[in-house]
Amino acid sequence: MIRAYRIMLLARLLDEKLASLYRMGKIHGGVFLGKGQEALSVATGMALRPGDVFAPLIRDGAGRLAFGEPLLDAVRTYLGSPLGPMRGRDGNVHRGRPKQGLLPMISHLGAMISVVNGALMAHRFRNIAGTVGVASIGDGATSTGSFHEALNQAAVEKLPLILIVANNRYAYSTPNERQFACKSLLDKAAGYGAQASSINGADLWDCMAKIKTAVESARVSPQPHLLVADLLRLCGHGEHDDASYVLQELKSSALGRDCLELAARKLTSLGLASEKDLQSWKAEASSEIEKGVAQVQQEPIPDPYKEDWCAIATREMREGRDAHQDPDTRAATE
Amino acid sequence: MITYLEAIREAQARALADDQRVFIYGQDIGNFGGAFKATKNLAREFPGRVIDCPISEDAMLGMAVGAALNGMRPIIEVQFADFSTAGFNQIVNQAATMFWRTQIPCPIVVRLPGGGTSGGGPFHSQSMEGLYAHYPGLIVMTPATVEDAYAMLLEAVALDDPVIFCEHKYLYYHLKAEKLPAESHKPARARIARAGRDMTIVAYSAMVHEALAVADELAAEGTEIEVVDLRYVKPLDTDTIVASVARTGRLLAVGESFPWGGVTAEVLARVATEGFALLDAPPQRLNAKDTPVPYHPNLWAAHRPTARSIASAARNLLRL
Numbered sequence: 001m002i003r004a005y006r007i008m009l010l011a012r013l014l015d016e017k018l019a020s021l022y023r024m025g026k027i028h029g030g031v032f033l034g035k036g037q038e039a040l041s042v043a044t045g046m047a048l049r050p051g052d053v054f055a056p057l058i059r060d061g062a063g064r065l066a067f068g069e070p071l072l073d074a075v076r077t078y079l080g081s082p083l084g085p086m087r088g089r090d091g092n093v094h095r096g097r098p099k100q101g102l103l104p105m106i107s108h109l110g111a112m113i114s115v116v117n118g119a120l121m122a123h124r125f126r127n128i129a130g131t132v133g134v135a136s137i138g139d140g141a142t143s144t145g146s147f148h149e150a151l152n153q154a155a156v157e158k159l160p161l162i163l164i165v166a167n168n169r170y171a172y173s174t175p176n177e178r179q180f181a182c183k184s185l186l187d188k189a190a191g192y193g194a195q196a197s198s199i200n201g202a203d204l205w206d207c208m209a210k211i212k213t214a215v216e217s218a219r220v221s222p223q224p225h226l227l228v229a230d231l232l233r234l235c236g237h238g239e240h241d242d243a244s245y246v247l248q249e250l251k252s253s254a255l256g257r258d259c260l261e262l263a264a265r266k267l268t269s270l271g272l273a274s275e276k277d278l279q280s281w282k283a284e285a286s287s288e289i290e291k292g293v294a295q296v297q298q299e300p301i302p303d304p305y306k307e308d309w310c311a312i313a314t315r316e317m318r319e320g321r322d323a324h325q326d327p328d329t330r331a332a333t334e
Numbered sequence: 335m336i337t338y339l340e341a342i343r344e345a346q347a348r349a350l351a352d353d354q355r356v357f358i359y360g361q362d363i364g365n366f367g368g369a370f371k372a373t374k375n376l377a378r379e380f381p382g383r384v385i386d387c388p389i390s391e392d393a394m395l396g397m398a399v400g401a402a403l404n405g406m407r408p409i410i411e412v413q414f415a416d417f418s419t420a421g422f423n424q425i426v427n428q429a430a431t432m433f434w435r436t437q438i439p440c441p442i443v444v445r446l447p448g449g450g451t452s453g454g455g456p457f458h459s460q461s462m463e464g465l466y467a468h469y470p471g472l473i474v475m476t477p478a479t480v481e482d483a484y485a486m487l488l489e490a491v492a493l494d495d496p497v498i499f500c501e502h503k504y505l506y507y508h509l510k511a512e513k514l515p516a517e518s519h520k521p522a523r524a525r526i527a528r529a530g531r532d533m534t535i536v537a538y539s540a541m542v543h544e545a546l547a548v549a550d551e552l553a554a555e556g557t558e559i560e561v562v563d564l565r566y567v568k569p570l571d572t573d574t575i576v577a578s579v580a581r582t583g584r585l586l587a588v589g590e591s592f593p594w595g596g597v598t599a600e601v602l603a604r605v606a607t608e609g610f611a612l613l614d615a616p617p618q619r620l621n622a623k624d625t626p627v628p629y630h631p632n633l634w635a636a637h638r639p640t641a642r643s644i645a646s647a648a649r650n651l652l653r654l
Contacts, residue, residue, distance in 0.1 A: 053400075053404075085436065086435055086436070089434060089435055090435045094435070096436065097436075098403045098432075098436055098438045099438060103400075103403075104435055104436055106427050106428055106431070107427075108423050108427060111392070111396060111423060111424065111427070111428060112396075113393075113396070114390075114392065114393040114394075114395075114396025114397045114399075114400065114424070115396045115397070115399050115400035115403075115428065116400060117393065117396070117397050117400060118396060118397035118398060118399055118400020118401040118402070118403070118404070118406075118408075119400040119401065119403060119404045120400070121397060121400070121401050121406075122400065122401040122403075122404030122405055122406045123404065125357060125383075125401075125406055126404075126405060126406075145392060146392050146393070146396070146423075149388070149390035149391075149392050149393035150390075150392075150393045150396065152388055152390065152393070153387075153388060153390055153393040153394075153397065156388055311430070311431075311433065311434040311470040311471040312433060312471060312472075312473065312495045313433050313439040313493075313494035313495050314473070314493050314494055314495050316521075316522070317473055317493070317495070317521065317522045317569050318569060319568065319569045319570065320569065320572075
């Protein structure tokens with residue numbers, strides 16, 4: 001649990017650093033934080049092991065770190081460093097390392113679920129047993145056709161898909177009651193022949209136990225499992241959003257408790273950590289982040305003249321002479 | 335004799351036999367053998383590798399991407415090209431961007447039975463090549479011959495990129511060849527389907543055959559038409575097109591898809607920008623009409639270019 005807490009803490013502090021870089025105008029585009037969802041996210045990442053597949057969503061900084069994504073990947077992708085996995089070609093949360101099982105999300109919600117299914121199908125074809133795939137989504141993505149198609153597909157193919165819904169009550173600004181009319185999102189699973197479990201998203205211990213159980217069960221008996229976590233996003237959709245639409249009564253309810261604070265309190269009350277430990281972990285995490293950010297800020301920025309502007313792997317089949325491209329930057333490619 | 339459809343079936347059989355990474359996923363393709371029988375008996379010959387999919391184009395194509403990233407070479411049969419719009423997002427946003435974003439190749443083949451047959455109507459007749467060619471990251475093939483259907487499909491499976499393979503349903507049964515080629519052509523080049531000196535008609539897929547019929551017809555009137563079969567609409571072989579126009583001085587581009595934008599517009603744009611001085615007359619294009627594809631044979635035959643309307647456009651161009 002200490003490892004889980006420390007990753008949550010690192011993710012929270014990294015988010016805060018990214019938000020501050022955003023306010024300083026150092027980050028192009030948006031910044032999307034996971035505040036309030038770290039317990040669910042870290043539990044997801046920690047339940048997985050190398051060889052598994054993970055398609056995180058925008059609030060999965062903690063899960064990414066737990067799954068093994070280097071902290072520098074986040075910093076480099078937000079700052080557009082050409083040394084990062086996306087090399088300035090894609091930014092912020094749109095990062096991944098497919099060879100390591102970490103899928104880079106596209107913005108279209110629900111679209112990653114069937115990609116996880118495909119990875120699991122490939123494992124089956126290649127006789128790789130015992131692996132699982134996790135797709136993270138929010139309450140909003142459960143309204144998409146992609147969600148429906150992919151969950152049905154996983155059930156038909158009996159794939160070990162763990163589909164984790166962070167029901168943080170709002171899809172951007174749209175509340176649950178404008179998103180779906182069933183009593184609980186758990187009800188959706190029955191229609192596909194999938195299992196379903198609910199999670200208290202504010203409680204790290206509950207997240208760890210429920211996700212681990214689902215993952216370990218899917219490893220030995222492959223079938224999809226829908227997990228729905230109840231929690232509240234303790235920030236805006238992105239840093240551009242003040243989240244003024246979140247009802248005060250939700251914020252002050254049990255749902256609005258901060259999973260990181262709850263975990264710290266429980267660790268100390270169980271005698272697993274002292275106040276001093278908490279302080280020193282925080283200092284260590286901050287220093288790791290400061291070091292990473294300082295390093296990336298020294299790195300080169302993408303150079304359009306060095307970019308090869310080729311979107312296909314078969315280079316000899318790229319569109320060669322194209323009179324309609326900017327001749328200035330085109331010259332670098334030829 | 336082997337048909338265009340049988341060539342596609344044979345290419346898939348060979349791909350499955352030669353490469354353990356290949357599997358086929360699509361609707362009704364298993365025991366049933368596909369709506370057009372392009373996978374006839376393949377499920378029996380290659381157990382577990384020719385798989386029926388739920389009617390879920392988005393999940394079907396998303397699954398292909400995930401499998402391709404994990405060492406497989408999926409062939410996706412979309413039952414009709416028209417239905418690929420239901421999986422459009424996975425093709426253009428997921429598959430097409432993957433290599434650019436991650437440098438990890440995404441080798442999938444999306445087979446699209448497209449183009450008109452009479453009676454197909456608005457949702458079983460569309461030509462989608464222009465739509466997909468618009469997106470970076472995709473290769474778009476439009477074979478016009480039995481030999482190309484076979485060789486280019488094998489090439490598509492071997493390529494490390496997502497390939498949109500546009501098969502023409504009209505050619506499925508109408509087109510026959512003596513035998514299949516042993517080796518594939520030089521990739522990504524257009525083909526001079528017929529040499530001539532008075533005018534170039536650039537066509538692809540089923541329109542190549544309409545253009546060849548026009549070339550025969552006008553040859554009797556003393557006009558020598560050169561027919562360029564594009565074979566690939568992306569990458570577009572500008573060199574072969576411009577070289578042909580250099581010989582003939584006149585260009586007519588013919589396509590079966592809707593008229594706004596698309597392949598014929600791209601051909602004209604390239605010739606106008608790169609070969610303007612080679613032209614003796616304004617370049618022309620002929621496409622389907624700007625309406626959905628009609629159902630009744632009388633309307634359908636008037637909607638798409640045919641040998642009659644191409645001949646008329648060609649005669650007009652000769653007078654310019």
